[in-house]
Amino acid sequence: DVAERRLRGNRYKVPYYVMESLWASPKFNRALEALATETGSPVSALRDEAQGYMKEMVARPNSFFIDWMGKLARFVVSLGYGKEIVADPEAIERTRKLMRDYPTALLWTHKSHVDGMAVLSVLYDNDLPAPHSLGGINMAVTGLGTLGRKSGIIFIRRTFQDNPVYKLVLRHYLGYLMEKRFPFSWAFEGTRSRVGKLMPPRYGLMKYIVEAAHETNASDLHFIPVSISYDLIGDVSDYAREQAGQEKRPESLRWFLGYLRRLRAPMGHVYFDLGEPVVINGPTPPPEEIDVPKVAFEVAVRVNNMTPVTFPSLACIALLAAAPRALTLEEFREAVGELIVWLHRRNIRMTDNFKRGHDAQLFELAQVVLDRGLISMYDEGPEPVYSLDEDRYPLAGYYRNTVVHYFVNKAIVELAWTGAMHSPAKKRVDAFWEATDRLRDLFKFEFFYSPKEEFREQIDQELSRYDPEWRVVLAGRKDKALAALADMRPLIAHASLLPYIEAYGVVAQVLESLEPDAGIDEEECVAAALKLGQQRYLQRHVSSKASIAKLLFSNGYKLFDNLGLTTGGDPAVAERRVALASEFEELGERLVLIQSLAQSKKKVAQKGARDSSRRKDQRA
Numbered sequence: 001d002v003a004e005r006r007l008r009g010n011r012y013k014v015p016y017y018v019m020e021s022l023w024a025s026p027k028f029n030r031a032l033e034a035l036a037t038e039t040g041s042p043v044s045a046l047r048d049e050a051q052g053y054m055k056e057m058v059a060r061p062n063s064f065f066i067d068w069m070g071k072l073a074r075f076v077v078s079l080g081y082g083k084e085i086v087a088d089p090e091a092i093e094r095t096r097k098l099m100r101d102y103p104t105a106l107l108w109t110h111k112s113h114v115d116g117m118a119v120l121s122v123l124y125d126n127d128l129p130a131p132h133s134l135g136g137i138n139m140a141v142t143g144l145g146t147l148g149r150k151s152g153i154i155f156i157r158r159t160f161q162d163n164p165v166y167k168l169v170l171r172h173y174l175g176y177l178m179e180k181r182f183p184f185s186w187a188f189e190g191t192r193s194r195v196g197k198l199m200p201p202r203y204g205l206m207k208y209i210v211e212a213a214h215e216t217n218a219s220d221l222h223f224i225p226v227s228i229s230y231d232l233i234g235d236v237s238d239y240a241r242e243q244a245g246q247e248k249r250p251e252s253l254r255w256f257l258g259y260l261r262r263l264r265a266p267m268g269h270v271y272f273d274l275g276e277p278v279v280i281n282g283p284t285p286p287p288e289e290i291d292v293p294k295v296a297f298e299v300a301v302r303v304n305n306m307t308p309v310t311f312p313s314l315a316c317i318a319l320l321a322a323a324p325r326a327l328t329l330e331e332f333r334e335a336v337g338e339l340i341v342w343l344h345r346r347n348i349r350m351t352d353n354f355k356r357g358h359d360a361q362l363f364e365l366a367q368v369v370l371d372r373g374l375i376s377m378y379d380e381g382p383e384p385v386y387s388l389d390e391d392r393y394p395l396a397g398y399y400r401n402t403v404v405h406y407f408v409n410k411a412i413v414e415l416a417w418t419g420a421m422h423s424p425a426k427k428r429v430d431a432f433w434e435a436t437d438r439l440r441d442l443f444k445f446e447f448f449y450s451p452k453e454e455f456r457e458q459i460d461q462e463l464s465r466y467d468p469e470w471r472v473v474l475a476g477r478k479d480k481a482l483a484a485l486a487d488m489r490p491l492i493a494h495a496s497l498l499p500y501i502e503a504y505g506v507v508a509q510v511l512e513s514l515e516p517d518a519g520i521d522e523e524e525c526v527a528a529a530l531k532l533g534q535q536r537y538l539q540r541h542v543s544s545k546a547s548i549a550k551l552l553f554s555n556g557y558k559l560f561d562n563l564g565l566t567t568g569g570d571p572a573v574a575e576r577r578v579a580l581a582s583e584f585e586e587l588g589e590r591l592v593l594i595q596s597l598a599q600s601k602k603k604v605a606q607k608g609a610r611d612s613s614r615r616k617d618q619r620a
Contacts, residue, residue: 069151070124108226110187134186175212196401201296213284225275231268240394243549321495326387397546411493491598502547505584507556516574
C-alpha cells in the first residue's frame with residue numbers, strides 16, 4: 001500500500017478492516033463491558049446497538065470513490081465559482097508536512113453547503129491525504145450517504161449527549177484513526193453561520209479527538225484553522241428567510257439537486273486559507289487537564305485574523321453606512337476607498353481583486369454583484385446611483401458580518417468616545433475606558449475579543465494612529481473632542497453594530513414588558529422578539545429587517561440571562577430591565593450621531609472639492 005501510494009499519490013491513503021479491528025480491540029470490549037455494568041444492560045444488547053452505530057458512522061474509503069468524490073467536489077464548486085480555488089501554495093506545503101509528521105485535524109468555517117466540497121477539492125487537487133470528514137447525518141441521504149462514506153465522510157448525529165453507546169463507539173473509532181495517523185476534518189462551528197460572522201465553536205468533537213489522542217499516546221496534536229470564504233454565497237437568501245422566522249427547508253436528494261441548479265450562476269471565487277496550527281505540545285493529556293474551550297477559541301481567533309476581506313463585503317459596508325441614501329459612483333468609490341486605506345494601514349488581508357492591475361477582475365465582480373441583485377443601480381437620472389433595496393438589507397448584513405470582526409474595536413472606540421463626552425472633562429478618559437469594557441461585555445456572545453489588557457492596548461493603538469495625544473483631546477473642549485471623532489475616518493460604528501444594538505434593544509423591550517415577578521424562556525422570548533421587531537420596523541423604530549433575526553435575538557437573550565434579567569422574583573429586576581432597555585436606546589442615539597458626523601464630513605469634503613474644481617475652471 002505504501003509503495004503504491006508513492007506512485008499514485010498520498011490522496012489514496014485509507015484505513016482497512018476498521019470494524020473488525022474495533023471488535024477485536026481489548027480496550028473497546030472492556031469499555032463495553034464497563035458500560036453494561038454501569039447501565040445494567042446485557043453486553044449482547046449493547047454489542048448489537050454498537051454494531052448498528054458502527055455501520056452508520058464508519059467510513060469505508062477507497063481510491064475509486066476518492067477519485068469520484070474529488071471530481072464531484074471540483075464539479076460542484078465550479079458550478080458557480082472560478083475553476084481554481086484561491087489558496088496559498090506555501091500554506092498547502094506547510095500543511096502537507098504537518099499531516100505527514102503529526103496527528104492533525106483541519107477545522108474549517110461553515111457558511112455554505114459548498115464548504116465541505118471546497119475542502120475535498122483543495123486536498124484532492126494538491127495530493128494531500130484524504131481526511132476523514134465529520135458531517136451531519138442529515139446529509140447521508142440515499143446515494144449521497146454511500147458515496148460520502150466511501151470517500152471518507154463520517155456521518156454523525158447532531159446530538160448524542162444522552163446516548164452512552166453512541167459516544168463509546170465514536171470515541172474508540174476516532175481513537176483507532178488517530179492511532180493510525182489519519183487526518184480529520186470538520187466544521188468546528190457545528191452548523192452553518194446564518195448571519196455571516198463566525199459562530200461560537202463547539203467543543204464536543206474536539207474533546208473526542210483529544211481523548212482519542214490521549215488513549216493512543218499521540219503527541220503534538222495539531223488543530224489547523226481553515227477559513228473558507230466566498231465573494232457571493234448562494235445560500236444567503238435561505239438564511240435570511242430562516243432568521244426572519246420562516247421554517248427551514250428540509251434537506252433531501254430532491255432538495256440537493258435543486259441546490260445544484262441554483263449554483264449555476266457566476267458568484268466570483270472561493271478563498272481557501274490554511275492558518276498556523278494550534279498545538280497541544282507533547283503527549284496528549286486527558287481532556288479534563290486541557291482547557292478545550294481555550295484551544296477552540298484560539299482556533300476561532302486565528303480563523304478570523306486570516307479571513308480575507310472581499311469586494312462584496314466592503315461594498316455592503318459602504319452602502320449600509322450610507323443607507324437609506326443612495327451613492328453616486330464617485331461617492332461609492334470614495335467610501336470603499338476609505339475602507340481600503342484603513343484596512344491596508346492595519347495589514348488586514350484583502351482578496352487579490354483589490355491589487356493594482358486587477359481592475360478588470362474587480363469590474364467583472366462588481367457586475368456580478370449587480371446582476372445577482374445584491375446592490376441596485378438606478379440610471380435614469382443625470383448620473384447612476386447605487387443603493388440597497390429594502391428587502392436586501394439582511395443579505396447585505398450577511399456579507400458585512402463576514403468581516404465585521406475587523407471593525408468591532410473601531411466601532412467600540414466611536415461609541416465609547418461619544419458616551420465619554422457626556423462626562424465632566426476630568427473624568428472623560430476614565431469614562432471612556434469604562435464604556436469600552438461595558439461594550440465589550442454587552443456583545444461578548446457575538447464577537448471574539450483579545451484578553452482584556454491586550455484589548456485595551458489595541459484600543460489605545462487604534463486611537464494613537466489618529467492622534468498620540470488623544471487623551472488630552474478627549475479631556476479638552478467638547479467641540480474639539482467631537483471634531484476629533486469626526487476626523488477618525490472612516491466612521492464605522494453605524495455600519496457595523498446597528499443590527500446588534502437594535503436587536504438587543506428589542507429583546508430588552510420584551511423583558512421590560514414583563515411583570516416584575518415574571519420570567520421568560522429563550523424560545524418564548526425569541527418568538528416575542530420576532531413579532532415586536534416586525535412591529536417596530538413598521539413604525540420605523542427599527543431601521544431594517546436585518547435587525548430582525550432569530551440568532552441575534554437568541555444571543556441577546558443569552559446576555560440578559562447571564563445578567564439575571566430573564567427570571568422574575570427580585571423586585572430590583574424590573575428596574576434593571578428598564579435601565580438596560582434605556583441603555584440600548586441611548587446606544588442607538590449615539591449611532592445616529594456617528595452617522596450624521598460621517599455624512600456631514602463627506603458633504604463638507606465634497607463641497608470643498610467642488611469649490612476647488614470651480615476655482616480651477618475660473619483660472620483656466
